[in-house]
Amino acid sequence: xxxxxxxxxxxxxxxxxxxxxxxxxxxxxxxxxxxxxxxxxxxxxxxxxxxxxxxxxxxxxxxxxxxxxxxxxxxxxxxxxxxxxxxxxxxxxxxxxxxxxxxxxxxxxxxx
Amino acid sequence: xxxxxxxxxxxxxxxxxxxxxxxxxxxxxxxxxxxxxxxxxxxxxxxxxxxxxxxxxxxxxxxxxxxxxxxxxxxxxxxxxxxxxxxxxxxxxxxxxxxxxxxxxxxxxxxxx
Numbered sequence: 001x002x003x004x005x006x007x008x009x010x011x012x013x014x015x016x017x018x019x020x021x022x023x024x025x026x027x028x029x030x031x032x033x034x035x036x037x038x039x040x041x042x043x044x045x046x047x048x049x050x051x052x053x054x055x056x057x058x059x060x061x062x063x064x065x066x067x068x069x070x071x072x073x074x075x076x077x078x079x080x081x082x083x084x085x086x087x088x089x090x091x092x093x094x095x096x097x098x099x100x101x102x103x104x105x106x107x108x109x110x111x112x
Numbered sequence: 113x114x115x116x117x118x119x120x121x122x123x124x125x126x127x128x129x130x131x132x133x134x135x136x137x138x139x140x141x142x143x144x145x146x147x148x149x150x151x152x153x154x155x156x157x158x159x160x161x162x163x164x165x166x167x168x169x170x171x172x173x174x175x176x177x178x179x180x181x182x183x184x185x186x187x188x189x190x191x192x193x194x195x196x197x198x199x200x201x202x203x204x205x206x207x208x209x210x211x212x213x214x215x216x217x218x219x220x221x222x223x224x225x
Contacts, residue, residue, distance in 0.1 A: 031210045043202060044216040051211055089155070091214070098143050098162065098210050099170065104154040 002027045002094045006103035014111050019077035021106050023090035028068045031093040034100070035064055035075050038087045047088075048075070080110045115139075118203050118217035125193050125224055133188045133220045135203030141215075142208035144186040146170075146178065148199040149219075155202070161186055193224045 003026040013019060023033070032051045036044040048064045050057045050073065056065045061078040077084055087107045091100040116137040125131045135144065146158040147170075157170030159178040167178050175197060177189045186205075190197055200221050206214040 034213060036216070041221075043218040044204075046213050046215060049213045091155075093210060093214075098206070099145060099157055099160050100204075100214055102147075102155040 002030075002092060002101040004090060004092055004101050004103040006088075006090060006106050008106060009104065010107045010109075012109040012111060013080055015080060015082060017080055017110075019075075019080050019084065019108060019110075021075040021077075021088050021090075021108070023073040023075070023103055025071045025073075025092045025101075027094055028071055029095040030068065031095060033064075033066055033073050033090060033092045035062075035073075036089040036091065038089060038105070040086075044089065080108075082110045082112045084108060085110050116203060116205055116215055116217045118201075118220050121218065121220060123220060123222045125222070127194060127224055128192050131190045131193055131222070133190075133201055133203075133222070135186045135188070135217060137184055137186075137203075137205045137215075139205065139207075139215075140183055141205035142183070143206045143214075144180065145204040145214070146176075146186070146188045147202045147204065148172065149202060150199050158188065158201075190222075193222075195224050198222060198224045 005024045034049045035047040048057045050066045063076045066073045087105045089105040091102045119134045145160045147155045161167045161180045200219050202219050203217040
């Protein structure tokens with residue numbers, strides 16, 4: 001069974017600092033890994049999708065890396081802003097299944 | 113509106129009552145999923161479906177029933193609601209191509225009293 005872990009569970013940084021969020025998974029046989037953002041009381045918004053064959057994916061201030069062999073992904077958010085405060089979840093889609101396995105999330109607070 | 117919508121957004125029901133949560137997507141995605149989100153447990157898969165009339169159990173299916181007669185709809189029914197089913201429920205969908213993204217609805221907050 002695929003296990004997904006996100007450490008730390010919570011993170012607080014001053015505005016402008018770069019954020020580094022970690023995700024690890026136990027089985028490297030995956031289709032892809034997806035990073036989501038969740039604001040309080042809201043649904044999940046997809047941020048980045050990294051295929052198993054890719055090493056990284058970028059969107060604006062966000063960069064996600066994937067090291068499939070070691071079962072790790074890192075989400076970098078450059079020059080954090082208070083609007084980046086949210087919970088960030090990673091999910092893997094393991095082979096040969098089609099359902100996502102989620103980590104518990106990292107709750108980020110960016111202090112103005 | 114395009115996308116995936118859940119209804120109702122909020123629901124309060126009494127123990128023992130049957131309640132149905134609705135999920136509708138406009139993309140004709142093959143795969144649909146129901147998750148529940150609870151503090152301390154994260155997102156847990158309840159049921160999922162690969163296509164119309166094809167459904168399968170996830171991690172926590174007890175007390176829930178699903179159906180999928182049409183590709184775009186995937187209702188979740190709590191046959192006899194219990195307090196332990198108080199949670200936030202999320203529906204999601206994705207294309208048949210498993211290398212594509214999954215998209216989530218806004219969630220239904222269900223309280224069983």
